[in-house]
Amino acid sequence: MLLWLLSLVTAEVLVLTKDNIDSQLAEHENLFVKFFAPWCGHCKRLAPTWEEMSNEFTVMPVCEIDCTAETELCAKYGVSGYPTIKLLQSSGAVIDYDGGREKDEMMTWAEAMLKPALVEYDSADDARAKGEASGKSTYYVLEGPILKDIHEDFFAPLKGKHFFGFVKGVEEKLYAIRDGVRIDFKGKFDRHSVQKFLRQNRHSFFPELGTDNFQELLQTPGHNLTFLAIDPSKHDTIRRYISEFAKKLMLSENDPNKFVTDKYTLSYLDGVRWAQFVETFNGIKTEDLPQLIIYDVLNGPKKYYTAPISEDNIVGDITNFLRKHKAGALQPSYIDKEDKERAEAAKKAGKAEAEYVPSGVGATDRIVAYFNDLLTTNFPLFVATCLIGTCIILSLIVACCCTGKKTKAKKPVAKKSGSPSAGRSPKSDKKKKGANATKEQSQ
Numbered sequence: 325m326l327l328w329l330l331s332l333v334t335a336e337v338l339v340l341t342k343d344n345i346d347s348q349l350a351e352h353e354n355l356f357v358k359f360f361a362p363w364c365g366h367c368k369r370l371a372p373t374w375e376e377m378s379n380e381f382t383v384m385p386v387c388e389i390d391c392t393a394e395t396e397l398c399a400k401y402g403v404s405g406y407p408t409i410k411l412l413q414s415s416g417a418v419i420d421y422d423g424g425r426e427k428d429e430m431m432t433w434a435e436a437m438l439k440p441a442l443v444e445y446d447s448a449d450d451a452r453a454k455g456e457a458s459g460k461s462t463y464y465v466l467e468g469p470i471l472k473d474i475h476e477d478f479f480a481p482l483k484g485k486h487f488f489g490f491v492k493g494v495e496e497k498l499y500a501i502r503d504g505v506r507i508d509f510k511g512k513f514d515r516h517s518v519q520k521f522l523r524q525n526r527h528s529f530f531p532e533l534g535t536d537n538f539q540e541l542l543q544t545p546g547h548n549l550t551f552l553a554i555d556p557s558k559h560d561t562i563r564r565y566i567s568e569f570a571k572k573l574m575l576s577e578n579d580p581n582k583f584v585t586d587k588y589t590l591s592y593l594d595g596v597r598w599a600q601f602v603e604t605f606n607g608i609k610t611e612d613l614p615q616l617i618i619y620d621v622l623n624g625p626k627k628y629y630t631a632p633i634s635e636d637n638i639v640g641d642i643t644n645f646l647r648k649h650k651a652g653a654l655q656p657s658y659i660d661k662e663d664k665e666r667a668e669a670a671k672k673a674g675k676a677e678a679e680y681v682p683s684g685v686g687a688t689d690r691i692v693a694y695f696n697d698l699l700t701t702n703f704p705l706f707v708a709t710c711l712i713g714t715c716i717i718l719s720l721i722v723a724c725c726c727t728g729k730k731t732k733a734k735k736p737v738a739k740k741s742g743s744p745s746a747g748r749s750p751k752s753d754k755k756k757k758g759a760n761a762t763k764e765q766s767q
Contacts, residue, residue, distance in 0.1 A: 336378060337358075337374060337375060337378045337386055337387065337388050338355075338378075338385045338386065338387040338388070339387070339388060339389075339390075340355070340357065340387045340388065340389045340394075340397075341389075341393075341394055341397070342394060342396060342397050345389075345397065345412075348385070348387070349412060349413075349414045350414060352384060352385050352414075353384075353413065353414045354383075354384040354411060354412070354413050354414070354437075354438065355384060355385055355387050355411070355412045355413075356381070356384050356385065356386050356387065356409075356411055356430075356434045357387045357388065357389060357409070357410050357411070357412055358370070358374055358386075358387070358388045358389070358407050358408075358409050359388075359389050359391055359398055359401065359403045359406065359407060359408040359409070359410070360388060360389070360390065360391065360406050360407045361390070361391050361392050361406045362390065362392060363392075364406040364407065366406065366407055367406050367407045370407050370425055373425065373426075373427050373430075374386065374388065376427055377427050377430060377431060380427070380431070381431050381434070383431075383434065383435050383438065384411075384434065384438075391403055391406065395708060399708065401418060408420075409421040409430070411434060411437050419437055421433060421434075422539045422540060423485070423535075423536045423537075424534065424535040424536035425535060426535075429536060432484070433484040433485075434484075436483060436484030437483060437484055439483075440476060441476050441479035441480050441482075441483040441488050442466060442471060442475055442476060442479055442488045442489070442490040443488070443489055443490065444471055444489075444490045444491070444492075445489050445490065445491050446491075447491060448465060448467065448491045448493075450489075450491075451465045451489030451490070451491050452465060452489075452501065454487065454489060455487045455489060455501060456501075458487040460486055460487050461502070461503055461527060461528035461531065462486060462500055462501065462502045462503075462525055462526055462527060462528065463486060463487035463488070463489070463500070463501050464479075464486060464487070464488050464489070464498065464499070464500050464501075464522065464525075465488075465489045465490075465491065465498070465499055465501070466479075466488065466489070466490050466491070466496075466497075466498045467490075467491045467492070467493035467495070467496065467497050467498075468490070468492070468493055468495070468496035468497070469492065469493070469494065469495075469496070470492070471490050471492075475490070477515070478515055478518045478519060478522075479518075479522070481519060481522075482522055482523075482526060485526070486522075486526060496513060497509070498513075498518065498521070500521070500522075500525040502525050502528065502529065503528045503529050503567075503571065505571065505575065507525055507575075509521045523544075526540070527540075527541070527591075528567075529567055529570040529571040529574055529590075530563070530566055530567035530570045530571070530590055530591065530592060531591050531592075532591065532592055532593070532594070533551050533591040533592065533593040541589050541591055542589075542619070542621070544589045546587070547587060547588055547589040548587065548588050548589070548618050548619070548620050548649075549588075549589050549591070549618075549619045549620075550588040550589060550590055550591070550616065550617070550618045550619070550646070551590075551591045551592060551593045551616075551617055551619065552566060552590075552591075552592045552593070552614055552615070552616050552617075552633065553592075553593045553595035553598075553602045553608065553613055553614060553615045553616075553617060554592055554593070554594070554595055554613055554614045555595055555596050555610060555613045555614075556594055556596065557596075558613075559613065559614050561635075562614055562633065562635060562638055563592050565638055566590070566592070566638065566642070569638075569639055569642075570584075570585060570590050573585040581639075581643050583646070583647075583650060584642070584643060584646055587646075587650060588618070588646055595608075595610060595613045595614075595615070596610055602615075602617075604659070605617055605628055605630050605657070606630055606657055608630065612632065614632070614633045615630055615631065615632055615633065616630070616631050616632075616633050616641070616642060616645060617629070617630050618630075618646075618649055620656075621659065625658060625660070625663035625666065625667065626658065626659040626660055626663060627656035627657065627658055627659070627663075628656065628657050628658075628659065629645075629649055629654050629656055629657065630657070631645040
């Protein structure tokens with residue numbers, strides 16, 4: 325009977341506020357937190373999964389913070405979009421989660437965060453065997469005389485996403501096994517160099533694009549995300565061919581097409597499963613596949629470029645298309661209508677998009693545009709800006725009222741004089757009228 329009653333008890337998502345977050349961290353040490361806004365569509369879709377996870381996950385509390393009510397708290401943790409998921413630790417550490425939104429993915433990641441990044445093995449063969457069994461396309465092996473705390477710190481950012489094995493050895497060396505190919509680390513053994521090596525080799529040579537790696541691939545420094553949308557049932561030969569091509573380029577030093585992997589993050593996408601997403605690019609249909617798409621949204625206007633790929637000239641089509649893009653010889657398409665209109669107007673004016681300011685756009689329009697952008701991208705900062713602006717306006721109003729009060733002038737006593745003009749005192753100064761108008765921009 326007791327077991328039956330216990331089965332009816334379900335954990336609820338723990339709501340965090342500025343008043344209870346410190347005590348909850350002290351009690352539990354680790355909190356898995358979703359930062360959200362009630363109006364956010366993505367947050368609403370994640371809510372049922374988050375609720376399910378709170379009932380199943382026993383490793384740490386599953387929590388949430390409403391950023392419309394807790395603006396200061398969300399600003400403290402650097403939240404700029406919704407939903408944002410972080411693991412908060414009583415030590416003060418804050419670990420960002422940027423993986424997929426499946427329940428099992430999130431629970432596996434959170435649990436892995438509590439384990440050491442590096443696991444020690446008796447031999448390199450044991451470490452590699454465990455790495456192969458992990459199912460990861462890339463895994464890492466570190467050899468050295470002793471496992472130091474500094475090593476753990478180096479590997480921490482990718483903990484939970486990749487396998488890391490440590491083996492005692494005479495000299496310190498690090499290598500990645502990427503799609504079965506060993507790649508040795510040749511730089512200086514410092515934090516920056518090691519983490520750069522880890523980032524460069526964290527994915528397969530030609531990874532499948534999905535919710536678990538989209539942001540990572542999109543934000544690869546100095547690279548444009550470029551993906552091949554395919555029908556897996558028809559184009560697997562093309563996928564395997566490009567995978568070998570990408571591997572060859574990455575391992576080569578002098579290939580004339582080396583720029584492809586130096587400047588572009590190559591991946592492929594299931595264009596049937598993600599048909600709705602693919603269709604946003606110039607209306608591409610499944611029957612139009614395969615299509616190569618350059619997705620350039622990190623710098624300036626959100627642009628993209630598309631090109632069909634022929635099975636008869638796979639490498640030629642890809643390299644020619646990317647070479648033209650690199651040279652600025654391709655005409656972009658725009659995700660947002662406003663960006664497209666701005667680009668067309670800039671072209672007519674003979675100016676670069678970044679330098680072009682449409683005629684008629686004055687200070688008022690710029691302020692309204694700024695607040696609109698702030699409202700959609702950084703709600704806590706939007707609220708803080710509005711509060712500061714309101715305080716400034718109220719201060720000006722109070723100052724104007726104080727200085728605008730009437731000050732009565734005392735009549736001077738007239739001195740008797742023989743002068744005909746000295747028998748009258750001058751009239752008091754006329755009342756001065758002033759008005760300070762304060763205008764608010766509404767949007």
